[in-house]
Amino acid sequence: MAKKKIDKITERKIEKKKVVQQAKNKFADPVKFPKESWWVLAIVFVFAMAIYGNTIPFGYAFDDTISVTGNKFTIQGVAGIPDILSYDFFAGYYGKDMNMVAGGRWRPLSLVTFALEYQIFGENPHISHFINILLYALTGWLIFLILSYFFRNPEEKRWFRSVPLFAALLFVAHPIHTEVVANIKGRDEILTLLFSLYALWMSLKYAGSGKMKYLVYSGIIFFLGLLSKENAITFLAIIPFSIYFFTEANWKINLKTLWPLLIASVVFLIIRQNVLGESNDELVNDVMNNPFVEMSLAQKFATIMYTLGLYIKLLFFPHPLTYDYYPYHIPIVNWTELKAIIPLLIYIGMAVWVIRSWKTKSPVAYTILFFVAGISIVSNLFFPVGVFMNERFVYLPSVAFCMLIAYWLFDRLPVLFKRDTFKFALPVLVVVLALFSFKTIDRNKDWESSFKLFTTDVKVSGDSAKGNALAGEYLMGAAGEAKDDSVKAEYFRQAIGYLERAIEIYPMHGQALFNLVTCYYHYNRNYDGILRVFKHILKEKPYETRVFQTLNTMFQDLQDPDYKITAYTELDKLSPNNSEIYLRLGRLYLLDKKDARQALTYLEKSAKLSPNNAETQNSLGVARYQSGDIEGSLKAFEVAIQITPNDKQILNNLVVLNQNLGYAAKAEEYKKRLERLK
Numbered sequence: 001m002a003k004k005k006i007d008k009i010t011e012r013k014i015e016k017k018k019v020v021q022q023a024k025n026k027f028a029d030p031v032k033f034p035k036e037s038w039w040v041l042a043i044v045f046v047f048a049m050a051i052y053g054n055t056i057p058f059g060y061a062f063d064d065t066i067s068v069t070g071n072k073f074t075i076q077g078v079a080g081i082p083d084i085l086s087y088d089f090f091a092g093y094y095g096k097d098m099n100m101v102a103g104g105r106w107r108p109l110s111l112v113t114f115a116l117e118y119q120i121f122g123e124n125p126h127i128s129h130f131i132n133i134l135l136y137a138l139t140g141w142l143i144f145l146i147l148s149y150f151f152r153n154p155e156e157k158r159w160f161r162s163v164p165l166f167a168a169l170l171f172v173a174h175p176i177h178t179e180v181v182a183n184i185k186g187r188d189e190i191l192t193l194l195f196s197l198y199a200l201w202m203s204l205k206y207a208g209s210g211k212m213k214y215l216v217y218s219g220i221i222f223f224l225g226l227l228s229k230e231n232a233i234t235f236l237a238i239i240p241f242s243i244y245f246f247t248e249a250n251w252k253i254n255l256k257t258l259w260p261l262l263i264a265s266v267v268f269l270i271i272r273q274n275v276l277g278e279s280n281d282e283l284v285n286d287v288m289n290n291p292f293v294e295m296s297l298a299q300k301f302a303t304i305m306y307t308l309g310l311y312i313k314l315l316f317f318p319h320p321l322t323y324d325y326y327p328y329h330i331p332i333v334n335w336t337e338l339k340a341i342i343p344l345l346i347y348i349g350m351a352v353w354v355i356r357s358w359k360t361k362s363p364v365a366y367t368i369l370f371f372v373a374g375i376s377i378v379s380n381l382f383f384p385v386g387v388f389m390n391e392r393f394v395y396l397p398s399v400a401f402c403m404l405i406a407y408w409l410f411d412r413l414p415v416l417f418k419r420d421t422f423k424f425a426l427p428v429l430v431v432v433l434a435l436f437s438f439k440t441i442d443r444n445k446d447w448e449s450s451f452k453l454f455t456t457d458v459k460v461s462g463d464s465a466k467g468n469a470l471a472g473e474y475l476m477g478a479a480g481e482a483k484d485d486s487v488k489a490e491y492f493r494q495a496i497g498y499l500e501r502a503i504e505i506y507p508m509h510g511q512a513l514f515n516l517v518t519c520y521y522h523y524n525r526n527y528d529g530i531l532r533v534f535k536h537i538l539k540e541k542p543y544e545t546r547v548f549q550t551l552n553t554m555f556q557d558l559q560d561p562d563y564k565i566t567a568y569t570e571l572d573k574l575s576p577n578n579s580e581i582y583l584r585l586g587r588l589y590l591l592d593k594k595d596a597r598q599a600l601t602y603l604e605k606s607a608k609l610s611p612n613n614a615e616t617q618n619s620l621g622v623a624r625y626q627s628g629d630i631e632g633s634l635k636a637f638e639v640a641i642q643i644t645p646n647d648k649q650i651l652n653n654l655v656v657l658n659q660n661l662g663y664a665a666k667a668e669e670y671k672k673r674l675e676r677l678k
Contacts, residue, residue: 037148040165041141048137048172051440055182056129061450062323063185066093068114069123077119084111088276104276109227110188128184135190136172136181142197143399144168149204150246150363151407166429167406173436174398175318175443179391182447188229189395195225196235196396203239203257207249219260226268230377231396236261237373245366287506288466290384291327302340303333304380307389309343311375314391315401318436321391321443322460322467323453328505329464330388347372363407370400405432450474458498465506472499473515479522492523508540514550521554530554531567538574547571548580561592579609583616590619596626607636614643618650630661641670648677 060069071092073080080092087096089105114128121127147164171177180186199222206214225232239261243254287293292300307330314321322329333340350368357365374397378385385393409425446456451474458464458471472495479491499516502509517533520526534547555564565588572581586602589595603620610616621636634657641650651674658667 037141037145040144040168041137043165044140044144044168044172045134045137047169048133048140051173051437052129052133052136052181052444054441055133055444055447056126058129058182058448059125060184061447061453062183064125064183065450066090067111067185067187068118068125068128071111071114074111074114075118075123077115080115081112084108084115086275105230106272106275107188107227107229109191109224110185110229113187113191114184125184128187129182132181132184132187132190135187135194136177139190139194139197140168140172142194142201143171143402146197146201146204146242147403147406150242163403163406163410166410166425167402169433170402170405170429170436171399173433173440174315174402175321175436175439176314176391176398177395178321178440178443178447179323180395182444186392189392191228192225192232193396193399195221195228196232196238197399199225199235199261200239200242203243203261204247206257207243207247207253210253215256215260218257219264222261223264223268226264230272231374233265234373234377234396236265238370241366241369241373245361245363287327288509289386291330291386291388292380292384295332298335299332301381302335302337303330303388305340305343305347306330306333306337308375308379309339309346310389311394311397312343312346315394315398318439320460322457323391324457324461324464324467324470325389326387326461326464326466329461329467331463363411364404367400367404367407370403371397373397374400451478462501463505465502465509465512468498468502468505469509469512469515472496472502472512472519476515476519479519489523492519495519496523503536507536510537513537514546517550517554525557527554527558527563527567531570534571535574538571542575543578545580548578548584552584561588564588565593577605577609579606579613579616582606582609583613583619586616586623587619590623590626596623599623600627611639612643614640614647614650617643618647621650621653625657630657633657634661646677648674651677 065071068074073083073087073092076083084092085108089107089111092111113131117124117128117131144164144167147167148162151163180189199218202214202218202221205211206218222232222235225235236258240254240258243249243257292303295303307325310330335341350372353362354365354368375394376382378390378393380388406429409428413425446453450470454467454470454474458467461467475491475495475498479488479495482488482491496516496519499512499519502512503516506512513533513536517530520529520533530551534551537544537547551567555567558564565585568581568585568588572578572585575581582602583606586599586606588599589602590599593599599619600623603616603623606613606616607620617636617640621633621640624630624636625633634654637650637654637657641647641654644650651670654670655667655674658664658670
């Protein structure tokens with residue numbers, strides 16, 4: 001009995017070894033494409049160049065200023081790399097002490113590549129655009145290789161009639177990727193997916209061969225993906241799913257593939273924490289940083305569900321496209337609306353499909369899991385990402401969509417319709433690729449420059465405060481550079497329209513408000529419009545110093561003291577006890593109305609509120625002198641000269657006053673100081 005028991009245990013061990021070995025053998029050498037894979041690389045590269053080649057002549061646009069031209073670390077070339085690695089992503093543009101987004105961003109790898117390009121080629125956007133296309137093509141090729149593992153069929157010799165090839169071509173052609181590829185800054189997204197897929201490739205090779213070197217490679221490569229952008233971490237779920245669905249590896253092998261990825265993630269998070277320090281959550285209280293701040297909890301999640309549905313819609317029908325999904329291009333949605341209910345039902349249906357297909361390892365279930373895992377980190381479900389949605393956010397998850405479409409066309413639908421696979425799928429794919437390619441080439445044109453992008457996409461995102469504000473800002477800039485007066489006027493007119501729309505959507509959009517004031521001034525000296533905007537600002541921020549600094553400058557061209565007095569008097573109601581307003585009223589009465597006594601009432605108030613303002617003390621000295629208070633005038637000038645010791649006018653006044661009052665020694669002292677300055 002004991003011997004029989006031992007024999008059975010031995011048999012089970014032998015059988016188990018056979019199963020593991022068979023799994024390894026089955027996967028170790030799946031489909032050899034030594035020559036064909038290079039053909040595919042050539043095809044994908046030529047296809048990518050055909051679609052995105054028109055971006056190479058473009059300059060820098062959109063966020064390229066933050067990443068490249070305006071980044072003081074990047075433009076130092078190699079010398080700037082230590083700072084790139086040591087600070088937040090935005091530090092090179094906004095400053096080392098600035099924390100521009102909640103939680104911070106540490107994505108140094110793309111910035112390092114820009115620094116290297118700057119070192120070698122200088123400021124050359126054309127090289128950067130070409131490199132983006134090259135990396136994009138490599139991503140498409142890697143998708144082909146991975147899917148060739150997934151859909152391996154040794155009996156099928158015609159690699160050009162396969163799911164992997166057309167999934168890769170569909171990925172390259174998809175118009176939703178234009179924001180990533182056509183915008184140089186999109187390099188971070190490209191590198192993230194490229195390295196994450198390569199880490200998946202290495203994990204698959206380990207699962208098939210058991211060679212430890214592939215585990216080491218996967219950890220290193222995955223770390224590079226994390227350095228590109230944090231959403232690479234979603235592959236901690238995608239890689240185990242891939243091994244489960246498409247290999248015969250047991251759970252122990254699957255678990256082993258996770259260890260290097262987990263180690264890379266922990267190391268990355270530790271370094272990230274040391275670089276960024278404590279997160280700054282104070283930034284999320286503004287609608288431009290947290291678009292959900294004005295919503296109820298129910299509205300927040302209804303709106304998120306709407307955006308998750310919109311991602312699916314854009315994958316199937318990528319039109320219209322825009323860089324701008326800020327408030328309120330995406331509206332506030334309630335659970336009573338179909339735009340929230342339908343996406344919820346779709347995602348519930350996807351979940352049911354995965355559960356029912358889990359044991360059968362359906363490729364459709366895998367694509368659902370891939371998509372959901374990829375979109376989860378940017379969905380706003382778990383933490384705010386600063387915007388409702390972005391087309392670049394679906395770049396990584398779109399791999400699953402392309403795989404799904406190719407799989408259904410080449411595998412499932414021909415079976416359902418009892419048609420030849422190739423004859424059925426090819427016409428459909430040719431039409432889809434043609435339509436997608438045309439849309440991509442056409443959409444690329446909008447990324448030629450920031451001016452073109454902002455003034456084009458605002459017509460799509462007409463309800464976005466940010467989109468309208470940027471369109472107005474760039475039209476205002478174009479007006480300033482225009483030589484023809486009629487062109488200049490037209491640019492200002494359009495800018496005013498967009499800026500007013502931005503303020504209508506988001507009343508306290510500070511940049512839009514001050515840009516609108518600038519347009520009113522340069523377009524037709526619309527002082528009524530300027531005052532209307534400033535009153536609007538002061539209702540919320542009664543002591544906004546920029547209001548008075550700007551108004552004082554603009555009023556220098558207005559030769560109507562009564563209008564100015566009325567204006568400052570009205571502003572006094574919104575900003576009471578404001579020394580700047582009292583100073584301006586005092587000087588208007590003193591210099592324009594020649595009423596020193598009325599001027600004194602305001603200047604005394606201003607001096608009491610801001611005793612260290614040299615302009616106030618100087619004006620007070622003049623007003624007191626004209627009112628006959630010589631001693632009071634002398635005191636005001638003495639205070640003024642202490643604040644501005646080298647002011648020649650005040651020194652000259654002190655010389656004259658001290659002489660008139662018989663203070664010879666003092667007069668001589670100020671006279672010598674004045675002569676030294678001269």
